[in-house]
């Protein structure tokens with residue numbers, strides 16, 4: 001016997017406000033009653049404090065779900081016994097919500113319950129599915145069903161020396177967790193490519209490069225989560241990986257004016273959150289308020305060995321000692337330059353991947369992100 005779904009049989013009319021209407025077949029519209037949960041706490045048991053907390057929570061529930069007053073079916077409030085039960089409904093009336101039925105109730109006294117807590121169930125008439133609803137828990141109130149809460153994405157800053165595996169690890173973490181990965185080194189590389197193509201010797205014609213910055217238009221687009229770089233409209237994603245671009249990037253990255261130009265762009269890209277940005281100065285200069293900062297590194301020998309194996313796999317002849325000397329020299333460039341040198345931010349967590357596999361590094365960062373998301 002197929003299970004009878006009450007929602008299908010008794011779907012609610014979008015028009016007849018709170019009237020139940022039996023609709024069948026094609027005439028059935030998709031609106032149904034859903035419940036949005038909210039919980040918050042008041043600072044004290046006064047009319048003002050409960051009004052303030054209730055209004056803040058209800059506004060957030062409305063904004064987070066795009067609810068109109070005409071979609072509201074009813075509000076059911078419960079408050080812990082240390083609060084006066086009549087305040088929340090009165091607060092909603094004060095918001096101008098006058099036609100929606102409201103009910104206030106005192107919750108029983110439960111040992112260990114959160115103090116001065118206001119909980120609400122707002123029923124709405126909507127075509128949203130349960131999984132698309134945004135429940136609101138604020139001011140220390142927690143959901144008893146954390147599995148239903150969509151966590152807010154944070155900003156993640158990853159810094160560290162060249163060859164530590166930042167970009168491959170960050171790319172994988174971003175893909176697994178639905179974050180946008182932003183490779184800031186690619187932007188320095190794009191500026192370097194522009195200089196090369198316009199015959200500017202970065203070390204000797206620094207002023208010329210600085211005065212041309214407004215001619216350098218860098219755009220980033222995403223193709224299946226992979227960052228593509230555009231320089232004045234031309235796709236340079238592969239070009240910026242060539243050796244002259246690496247060398248040039250290292251030189252342009254020492255020019256303060258170039259850094260100001262790119263850092264401003266990077267900040268705008270990161271301001272909405274939900275990004276994993278990697279570079280040398282992300283935690284210290286670009287996103288100083290990032291909720292999670294990681295300093296990802298590995299020993300000089302390990303980084304040189306990884307590069308060596310990569311070359312060998314590609315059939316490129318190379319010398320381990322020469323690669324090791326390159327790693328040392330790039331570290332010195334990044335760490336000793338005057339403008340935003342590479343250093344671990346005070347509040348960054350160190351992740352040394354010398355003895356870690358790629359998957360272990362990815363999983364470690366994913367755990368850190370999940371923990372930080374839960375706290376925010």
Ligand code: DC
Nearest residue numbers: 184185186188249250253279280281
């Ligand atoms: O990470 P990468 O190799 O693509 O970086 C290219 C150059 O840009 C490198 O020399 C360091 C520099 N860089 C920087 O100074 N600040 C950043 N946020 C990113 C890269």
